[in-house]
Amino acid sequence: MNIQNIIKTKVKEGFLALYDVEIPSVEFQATRKEFEGDITVVVFPMLRYKKGNPVQIGSELGNYIVENVAEISNFNVVKGFLNLVIDDNYYLNFFNSIYQDANYGFISPKTDEKAVMVEYSSPNTNKPLHLGHVRNNLLGYSVAEIIKAAGKKVYKTQIINDRGIHICKSMLAWEKFGNGETPDSTGLKGDKLVGNYYVKFDQEYKKEIAQLIAEGKTEEEAKKQAPLLLEAQEMLQKWEAGDEKVVALWETMNAWVYAGFDTTYKNMGVNFDTLYYESDTYLLGKDVVQQGLEKGVFYKKEDGSVWCDLTEDGLDEKIVLRSDGTAVYMTQDIGTAIQRVKDFPDVGGMVYTVGNEQDYHFQVLFLILKKLGFDWAKQLHHLSYGMVDLPSGKMKSREGTVVDADDLMVEMTSTAKEISEELGKLDGYSDAEKNDLYKTIGLGALKYFILKVDPKKRILFDPKSSVDFQGNTGPFIQYTYARIQSIIRKSNFDYSKPVAIDLHEKEKELLKQLEIYPDVIQQAAENYSPAVIANYTYDLVKEFNSFYQNVSILGEEDFNIKIFRVQLSKKVAETIQSAFSLLGIKVPKRM
Structure with missing residues (x-):
């Protein structure tokens, strides 16, 4: 249990002991820089349950927590904010518990838990993948990796529209x-x-x-x-x-x-566990229509067409079989979902990565599957995302004005090359090493630019600004990782054993960021949002750079402090690498 959960339990316990009142939740925020403290409990919401002076209530709760939580060494109250000081030993013990954990933040899947199937890409076989597919693939792949890290078994799939x-x-x-x-x-x-x-x-x-x-x-x-x-x-x-x-x-x-798609997927760094083809699935679902008629989920019109009336659910009537007996897309999607659960009986939910123009389609699909009585239909999610725009405007496949995914990846690599050469930091690299690095930086920039944005938001993609080595970009984070690798290479002493020190405030801030990583993964999985991981990583890197600028690491005279700072730097790098792996982004050892 992390410190926030410990405090939450004790605040509720203390409120009941002091005022004989139960409170349903506890609100936290980061302690403001000008006040002493590591975590702040907001008292104001509690006044709904206990009338009184917020400073007095905060003080009484503060005394209770200091007496009952060994990890809290002191407190202060500013207006309605209870600022708690966490003892250094708590953070040192936490750090020593995670330092050797190569899978820190990840949960192993439970064998008895249902799997999740994540569908993404799903291209048409009449054209190459384009910029819209890039966002789709990056989102779907990343969400699959995040759900896996959060402790679920995951199957990655796509349905190829080949007819x-x-x-x-x-x-x-x-x-x-x-x-x-x-x-x-x-x-x-x-x-x-x-x-x-x-x-x-x-x-x-x-x-x-x-x-x-x-x-x-x-x-x-x-x-x-x-x-x-x-x-x-x-x-x-x-x-x-x-x-x-x-x-x-x-x-x-x-x-x-x-064959062309396979090359693009490989270059993009995404993969699939199983494939479905529309030529195999387009007749699926027709037998389910008969079952739905018998259950009263569907009804037949005079012309022989079959419909589902969803008006009581705030939707409209939806056709599932034409009068000539042919299926519509909805029928096919119903049949494909059912077939997937037959193929993979351990699947208990599905995530469909499809643009937001299909929001209504998925509302209808999920509702029909629920009405047909499938338990797993309660665990269906449409990972709806906004379009990707370019400064030049909307793309059209028929007119050949789309931005080709392969061309975009080549452009990103060449942009990374151009900027890296301007910075002139690649002395001693062979041409092969340089080309690998340009690709790592270019693709990292592309992926991070797209994934740092909430999926629901529309994106205006600017390749040049995405390969900036400053600010909230992939290359900035990659550069910080490479900087830490340089520190580790220069650390020619044994830093493997735990040490006891008094923590510097910058060390403490970094440890706070590391502590929340497992919760961030869970939050990203619950919200189907790689942006949660991306922005956490940026915050971690900002905190490390502040630490790097304010304290000496290898030049520190106290040997124990020097050991701890190298250990801390190493764990930050591992966490950057871990978080970026969830986004499908590689990190270079040198830049």
């Missing part, structure tokens, strides 16, 4: 205009090659529309009657009928795309 009219558009364009091009013959990644033909389809389709309008058709008629679109629709019908030639082309082009 539909948009896939047929790129297939048809390649067939018509590709002249047999392949990734090998062009030197292009397969996803880029296929994406080029998706753009080509749109260009040729627009020409046909313009021609039909010139011939007297309305724009709406022209869009529906353009020969290219009609051919794509026919190709989709053939695919659904299992036409050998169409299916063979589909398999070939999808294989190109998967």
Whole structure:
């Protein structure tokens, strides 16, 4: 139990003993710099339960806590704030208990606890991954790692959207205009090659529309009657009928795309435990519709279509089966969720990483699954996130104006190279070491810039400012880690054993930051927010840099103090590395 929980218990106990009144909660805040103390109990909310002078109540509680909590050595009261002084020995004992713990803050999964499945990425196989996918992948991967660190078993998954009219558009364009091009013959990644033909389809389709309008058709008629679109629709019908030639082309082009995706995922540093394909799942859920009809969850209209009436729940009516018996996306998502639990019986909840334009879809999906009676439906979460904008505006895949994920990662690496060379700190590095470092800094900058923002907020992404070596950035934190590694390399003495010292205020502030790390992981997991981890790490680094600037480490004359400061620096570095691993960010030993 950490000191805050100990104090919370004793404040409640003291309030009951002193005033015969139970209080439901205790409010804390950091002690203001101008007052003595390490943690502050806010007295004002307690006045709802016990009328009186807040200074007097604070003083009486302070005396009770000092008498009953060995770790509290003193207190003072300022207006309605009870400032508590925590004994140095508490922090030294805490530090010695975590110093050798390589997994500090992480909880091992319990074998009897249900697993969580986290879905992210879920791309279409007609184009490469773009900037929007970057935020999706980074969020999903990081949330999966955080939930795992918080003590849950996690499965990472994606559903690959590998069928539909948009896939047929790129297939048809390649067939018509590709002249047999392949990734090998062009030197292009397969996803880029296929994406080029998706753009080509749109260009040729627009020409046909313009021609039909010139011939007297309305724009709406022209869009529906353009020969290219009609051919794509026919190709989709053939695919659904299992036409050998169409299916063979589909398999070939999808294989190109998967190889391209794998390269992007590897470079991005994300992975998956299991994959689902829409071509396998698009018929799932139709059997559940019949079960839902029997349970009264769904109802059938006169035209034969099947609906779910959610108006009493504040939503609308939702179609789950068309009158011709074909499924809609909702049906497929219902079926896929059920199939996943069949495939992984230990799954007790799922997290869907999908942009906020799908908020309503997931409200409906989760509600229908609850109405169908699935217990695990109570543990479904939509990790909704805002779009990523660029200074140049919105991206459009069809028009080829998206920011390609691979190109973005290359740009980030070259920006890191440019800034690192300007700073001129890489003497003695080989070219290979420099290139590895540029990639580590560039990708760290990208990931941190995106993950430090609350997922729900929209982001305006500026590559240049993200690779700044000052302020709340990935490179600033990486640089601090590298600085500590330099201290450790220069520490040519044995600093492995615990020591007893009187703590400097800067050491104490660092220890306070380290102490809350396990709680931060739990908070990030509960809120599905990597931003909680990112901003904690920044606060830890700021505290270390203040410590570094205010005290001597290797130049300290008292040997025990020097040992402790190296130990403390080392543990800070380990915690930075641990926190950054939850964000999928690497840390360099030298910069």
